[in-house]
Amino acid sequence: MVAGKKRGFSSKLPSYGDAEFSKYLRTVFLKSMGYSDDSLNRPIVGIANTYSAYNSCHATVPTLIEAIKRGVMLAGGLPFEFPVISLHESFCAPTSMYLRNLMSMDTEEMIRAQPMDAVVLVGGCDKTVPALLMGAASAGAPAILEVTGPMLTGSYRGQRVGACTDCRSFWGRYRAGEITQEQLPEITDQLGPTPGTCMVMGTASTMALLSEALGVMLPGGATIPAVQSQRLRHAEQTGAQAVTLAKSGLTLDKIMSRQAVENAIRVLLAIGGSTNALIHLTAMAGRLGIGVSLDRVDELARETPVIVDLKPTGEHYMQELHEAGGFATILRILAPLLDLEQKTVTGKSLSEILKAVPEWPQNIVRPLDNPICAEGGLAILRGNLAPGGAVIKQSAASAELRNHTGRAIVFESVEDLARRIDDPDLDVTQDDILVMRNAGPVGAPGMPEAGYLPIPKKLAQAGVTDMVRISDARMSGTAYGSIVLHVTPEAAIGGPLSLIETGDRITLDIPNRRLEVDLSDRTISARTAANLKKPARQAPERGYARLFDQSILQADKGCDFDFLTGK
Ligand code: FES
Numbered sequence: 001m002v003a004g005k006k007r008g009f010s011s012k013l014p015s016y017g018d019a020e021f022s023k024y025l026r027t028v029f030l031k032s033m034g035y036s037d038d039s040l041n042r043p044i045v046g047i048a049n050t051y052s053a054y055n056s057c058h059a060t061v062p063t064l065i066e067a068i069k070r071g072v073m074l075a076g077g078l079p080f081e082f083p084v085i086s087l088h089e090s091f092c093a094p095t096s097m098y099l100r101n102l103m104s105m106d107t108e109e110m111i112r113a114q115p116m117d118a119v120v121l122v123g124g125c126d127k128t129v130p131a132l133l134m135g136a137a138s139a140g141a142p143a144i145l146e147v148t149g150p151m152l153t154g155s156y157r158g159q160r161v162g163a164c165t166d167c168r169s170f171w172g173r174y175r176a177g178e179i180t181q182e183q184l185p186e187i188t189d190q191l192g193p194t195p196g197t198c199m200v201m202g203t204a205s206t207m208a209l210l211s212e213a214l215g216v217m218l219p220g221g222a223t224i225p226a227v228q229s230q231r232l233r234h235a236e237q238t239g240a241q242a243v244t245l246a247k248s249g250l251t252l253d254k255i256m257s258r259q260a261v262e263n264a265i266r267v268l269l270a271i272g273g274s275t276n277a278l279i280h281l282t283a284m285a286g287r288l289g290i291g292v293s294l295d296r297v298d299e300l301a302r303e304t305p306v307i308v309d310l311k312p313t314g315e316h317y318m319q320e321l322h323e324a325g326g327f328a329t330i331l332r333i334l335a336p337l338l339d340l341e342q343k344t345v346t347g348k349s350l351s352e353i354l355k356a357v358p359e360w361p362q363n364i365v366r367p368l369d370n371p372i373c374a375e376g377g378l379a380i381l382r383g384n385l386a387p388g389g390a391v392i393k394q395s396a397a398s399a400e401l402r403n404h405t406g407r408a409i410v411f412e413s414v415e416d417l418a419r420r421i422d423d424p425d426l427d428v429t430q431d432d433i434l435v436m437r438n439a440g441p442v443g444a445p446g447m448p449e450a451g452y453l454p455i456p457k458k459l460a461q462a463g464v465t466d467m468v469r470i471s472d473a474r475m476s477g478t479a480y481g482s483i484v485l486h487v488t489p490e491a492a493i494g495g496p497l498s499l500i501e502t503g504d505r506i507t508l509d510i511p512n513r514r515l516e517v518d519l520s521d522r523t524i525s526a527r528t529a530a531n532l533k534k535p536a537r538q539a540p541e542r543g544y545a546r547l548f549d550q551s552i553l554q555a556d557k558g559c560d561f562d563f564l565t566g567k
Helices: 019-032 061-074 097-113 128-139 165-175 181-191 203-214 229-248 258-270 275-287 294-303 318-323 327-337 350-355 414-420 457-461 521-532 543-551
Strands: 044-049 078-083 118-123 143-147 154-156 159-161 378-383 386-393 403-411 433-436 468-471 483-488 505-509 514-517
Touching: 044 061, 044 097, 044 229, 061 078, 061 118, 061 229, 097 128, 097 543, 118 128, 118 229, 128 143, 128 203, 128 275, 143 203, 143 229, 154 181, 159 181, 165 181, 165 457, 203 258, 203 275, 203 327, 258 275, 258 294, 258 327, 275 386, 275 483, 294 378, 327 350, 403 414, 414 433, 433 505, 468 505
Parallel strands: 044 078, 044 118, 118 143, 378 514, 403 433, 433 468, 468 483
Antiparallel strands: 154 159, 378 386, 386 483, 403 505, 505 514
């Protein structure tokens, strides 16, 4: 037990100017719910409940929470669940990213305000895991994560399918006229056949694996399918471990160290993880005052191969990764590149955890000398178009477009793109580079996953499947293609992307990490001056939109609010 610290229901009393009265009054209300004096003296474990009817990825949360509560009580603690905001990718307009920081603030403040000696964070869908961990890290609470787990796959006319890399490929085929509208209901029946998170290496799977790498989740938790009984046993153990944390007072800052964050970056690169995870990891680390340098990420990318054969980079789904040993198998193969002495919520180091895990033959995680890609999944680009950096998921890009120069076709915004991309009169060829701006953190706002610009319909119907696409937006981790994202600084705050005109020549050079537009300094100065004369952007006047607009940081800083980062 942490010496001298108020714990259980004696902590965080409302202020009436008489602490004993506050405690007495709290006891009255606890007893009104039927709690006995004995139960009130146990270590209290809060459980952040992210169930929502608007979050299909969290449909199993009520059952998970029952298992977590059972674990807490078996270990002698008292569980207290409480609601926090829940975010699903398909049910939040304009984008769930717009609300991630709000969810992190909700989590932080409810942990701060309510009596609990440790907290179990129940997340899963993309933004929920970073938001919960950001909040708990800022609150300084002993915390442990349980994720909902991935969906199982479905089958469409004999083809194994799942969310949501296959969602995108089917949609691409529909746009190309290869699939009819009548087929879509049968396809959508199969793409998400069970509750759980997307079962490819999208953002949810990436964040779950990074959480194991960071040591904030019990071993094995990242890959257990949402609907398997093993998930419930894992949740029960998580509840029990939370009681140990409540007694030891081990907080996230002792676990998410600078070295643990570097381990997580290595894992992100080796699994061909989502570009979004880079933003989230930066924000999570930032809450503890740990900076993530894009240059360091790129250094690590050059020496970290992609070894996990999962869609969209490879062929398989999370279920196979789980059957191949899950995170432990990745850890074992990546061990020479990691610091395995980092401590986890178990109280043990990664190397101690690894020693306890059996090994068996598998073909989902490749050895370091036979990788899927020789370099890490992500590459950081710089140049006069992205002085603050840009990101490309090089493992999901076309080999023939790794070094490409083309004519820019510029779209002013997500709306402009939607209006014109399929216009039969759009002057575009497959060698052109599609550019979209004003879709960054400030511009959209919230940096939507609109960076996966569709191939213009007339080109898709002619068989074109990939083009270089550039924007200040993000992209779903389940998406693929030669797509440059997170161009920083974004266009809405005057970044160079705001100066590009249709017809400019742009070069993408992944091997040399360059993103350049062929414009003279004089032209850039003239266009900058012209831009300054345009009417200023209308900033929101009230509410969360105003807070967001005034405080949001750029992608290279994790898109956190400037007043939430740690020292
Ligand atoms: Fe929730 Fe994909 S939409 S994980």
